[in-house]
Each structure stands twice: as structure tokens, then as C-alpha cells.
Amino acid sequence: MTESAVVTYHSRFRKVLEYIDSHLDDDLTVDRLSNVAAFSKYHFHRQFSELFGISVYKYVQLHRLKRASYQLAFRDRMQIIEISLASGYENHESFSRAFKKSIGQTPSEFRERPQWNPWHLTYQRLSDLRIKHMKPENQPANVKLITFKDTKVAALEHRGDPNLIGNSVRKFIEWRKQNNLLPQVSATFNILYDNPSETSPENYRFDICASTDRDVADNPFGVVEKIIPGGRCAVLRHMGDDANLGESITYLYSNWLPLSGEEPRDFPLFLQRVSFFPDVPEHEAITDVFLPLK
Numbered sequence: 001m002t003e004s005a006v007v008t009y010h011s012r013f014r015k016v017l018e019y020i021d022s023h024l025d026d027d028l029t030v031d032r033l034s035n036v037a038a039f040s041k042y043h044f045h046r047q048f049s050e051l052f053g054i055s056v057y058k059y060v061q062l063h064r065l066k067r068a069s070y071q072l073a074f075r076d077r078m079q080i081i082e083i084s085l086a087s088g089y090e091n092h093e094s095f096s097r098a099f100k101k102s103i104g105q106t107p108s109e110f111r112e113r114p115q116w117n118p119w120h121l122t123y124q125r126l127s128d129l130r131i132k133h134m135k136p137e138n139q140p141a142n143v144k145l146i147t148f149k150d151t152k153v154a155a156l157e158h159r160g161d162p163n164l165i166g167n168s169v170r171k172f173i174e175w176r177k178q179n180n181l182l183p184q185v186s187a188t189f190n191i192l193y194d195n196p197s198e199t200s201p202e203n204y205r206f207d208i209c210a211s212t213d214r215d216v217a218d219n220p221f222g223v224v225e226k227i228i229p230g231g232r233c234a235v236l237r238h239m240g241d242d243a244n245l246g247e248s249i250t251y252l253y254s255n256w257l258p259l260s261g262e263e264p265r266d267f268p269l270f271l272q273r274v275s276f277f278p279d280v281p282e283h284e285a286i287t288d289v290f291l292p293l294k
Helices: 003-022 030-037 041-052 056-074 081-084 092-103 109-110 118-134 162-178 244-261
Strands: 143-150 151-159 188-192 205-211 224-228 231-239 269-275 286-292
Touching: 003 030, 003 041, 003 056, 003 118, 030 041, 030 143, 030 224, 041 109, 056 081, 056 092, 056 109, 056 118, 056 162, 081 109, 092 109, 092 118, 109 188, 118 162, 118 244, 143 244, 151 162, 162 205, 224 269, 231 244, 244 286
Parallel strands: none
Antiparallel strands: 143 231, 151 205, 151 224, 188 205, 188 269, 231 286, 269 286
């Protein structure tokens, strides 16, 4: 088998993964998914399982439950019965049983107080699969040089285990609601002080920010006022989920930067979240990665 044939084979299955992302509300039968890949329905199930190490049924179920967990944790306007029906379950009881079997909490328990460490253990399997088979297609033409303007932000400083960032995100969402600074009217940024693979969990630092023209008053959430300083930046648009965000960051540092002749400025890497999962399919989420330059 030639290398080009392998690439073509994998690309046909990547289309299946992207199709699943975009059609989680639909009836994702083997017949339907095999047509997306243009493979025989009689062999598709085994092909999928052998390539990804998981059955197509289990993959779809896990992906639906992952989206449901995001909706439960971060979209409190959605009712649990609405989430269960969108996840392919006929009623709340069957959804609740499947959800609890997956991460050890019922949907209502997870919505009230998520236990993130079991959650990460459950969905690491999906992340590993997507890291391997849905790599971003980065190239020099995708990197733009821009001048970023000074931007005042309201920031919640997450300090500690990166697995628990979800708790900080929930807290920040509540602050945004109370201050009418929702993402539709206020850009969302993250400041990345540390690489989680090189930093002990207790020392990890990560800021969750929203742009604002207002002064940030003292508040019980711990949100403070900061400035993302202006200056030259290289910007790479990352398409897809956070599982592969590290791939785009690595590309900027290891491929683009050495060839560019540029030097980093004394400010951390930062992100702008342009569109979010679960509001858009996971492979369509957009994150702009900013590398500050001298």
C-alpha cells in the first residue's frame, strides 16, 4: 500500500468523524456513515473499529455524552430533558443511566457539581483518538502578522490543576451573566502562562478573560482587571477542539518561528475564542492563537 493510499483512506474516515461532529442530533446509522466514507456497509463497522480502536456505536455515544456534559456544565439555560433527547435517548431515565455509567454522576449531579477528574478519565479516549486522526492542517500561509491593540480585560485567574479549569469556567460564566458581558458582546481570551505538560498541576496558571471598557469592581468571584498589551503578534487560526490545540501551538514555536526570523516578546502566548463547542460542532470551533513578537 502506498503512502498516498493510506492518506486517502484515513481522510475518508476523518470525513466520518467530522460528519458525526456535525450531526450528533441525527440518526447516525452504519448505513449512513458508511455512505459518508464511501465504504461498503458490510465492512465499515470493522474498518472503523480496527482503525480507531473503538466501535462506531461507542464513539457516537461517547461523543454525544461529551457534548451533553458541556451543555450541563456550561449551558444552564438548556433543560436536562432537552439535552437527553438531543443525545439520542427517548427519555430522561435512559439518558441518566447512560450518563452515570459513563462518569459516575447523574446529569443533575454533574450540573450541580461536576467531578472533573472522572470526566477526564472517561473522555481521554476520545481526545487521544482525535489528536491522532484529526490533526490541524497548519502551514506558513495560515500565520498572519498583525498589530494587536491594548485590550482591557476582566480576568479570572485559574491557579492549580488544569483538569479543574471547568470549575473556573463555570464561575466566570456566572460573573459574565451578572455583568452583561456575554461572548456575543465581549471577546473571550485566555492567557497561557504555562505548558501543562511541563508544569506540575499545583503550579499551573491560566487566565480566563473577557474584553471590557468598564472598570472591574470588587466581586466575590475573584475577577480582576488586566491589560493584554498591544504590539506585534503572529496569529494562527486553530480549527477544531482543544485536544489538538497543542499541535497548533507546537507548530508556531517549532516550525513557523525558526523560519520567520522573528523573536517572541516578553508576554505569554494568548488565545481568542472565536466560536465555542458545544455551540458549534467540535471540529468547527475556532481559536486564534497569538504569539507576541518584538
